[in-house]
Amino acid sequence: MSKKNIIITGTSRGIGYEMVSILAEMGHNILALSRNENPVSALKLKNVTSFPFDISKKDHIDKVVDFVSTEWEHVDVLINNAGALLNKPFSESTVEDFRKVYEVNVFGVAEVTRVLLSFMDKNSHVLNISSMGGIQGSMKFPGLAAYSSSKGALITLTELLAEEFKDNGPSFNVLALGAVQTEMLEEAFPGYEAPVSAKQMAGYIADFSLHGHNLYNGKVLQVSNSTP
Template sequence: MKHIVITGTSRGMGYEMVKLFAEKGHKVLAISRNDKPVSDLNLEGVTALSCDISKAEDLGRVSAFIDSEWKQVDVLINNAGALINKDFEKISAEEFQQIYSTNVFGVIGLTQKLLPFMKKDAHVVNISTMGGVQGSVKFPGLSAYSSSKAAVITLTELLAEEYKEKGPSFNVLALGAVQTEMLEEAFPGLEVPLSAKDMAGYIMDFSLTGHKFYNGKLLQVSNSTP
């Protein structure tokens, strides 16, 4: 039984991961600005916490929960993401900052808060996108989203190097197209064969075992373009 923290759990892959981890008997802290979808599941071992990871006071409540209830974190899955699909010239500085606040600084802030509770064999899995991979196909309208996810890739590599002696391990998954609400925002009308539950199962398995084989690695998880 592991202690799992997942962000972005109100919908899509994060929501499906909560259910899959709970089925396997793990303890889950499900973090999302909207905690109702997970709370309504009423799953044993699952705690839903309303939290905006871009806000320091909310992150403090997460670490307070871990300190009082769990004392340790075995897996952190930084899955939360914000996306805007808009021409570069029309994106305001505030909109760009909002995307980076969640996709980059939210990852940084939560990881910093939880590192004191993570042992050498713990695993941090950051979720990025194929659009953030250098040399991959890029798409107009996604300058804020894809560039922020590129920052997550480099951040992961840097943290793996910094913590390689004492742990935890850090890896990043660059996902291709998965049938989620976010895919619809990025590519309206596009239908792909991979479901949110399918990818959630892959991420769960990787988060539990991947650190035995990888550290500081970018794994491209995609069978299509986009």
């Protein structure tokens, strides 16, 4: 397999953190982006670059563009994994609560993708990480109105971008994840033990990011064997 240039957001913990090691060990170049760069930096992987990154801040996104322009000139895979969770009763939620979640889960993803499009081509793949909570008709849970609705918006955004760029690429797909044993799951469902580990899911996503666009474009795949 040829060496790929891969950008992953949300890499300080959980699935994103595990993906960095998995893809780096395959020999790919990784740009690992998270507000806390220390966990990835501590790995000391020679083909991994990391720096502090807040997906809701324009100057941070501009830094990513500068890095790609200078160091890579081309992006093969973008994995939009960063996510913000709010577990709060709707009656107590404010518009600012919703705005903070959407800034990360929808607006930030859209902007990162938009500014990197000029570095991608027909063979590139944008993989967005959503949730089963964003699937129409799936089981819904109290307190997750902002989170699950934002993940539903991300699914629709992915489908729209796939249509808009179907002629010249890149390909766009979205994975709706079920329960995975991560810190975020513990925040949403305290005490719940998921049947899938972060490393297991990271392996699946890493493989799909490299090969999934050969068979899929504009598709949402439900990756879940449990409820939630």
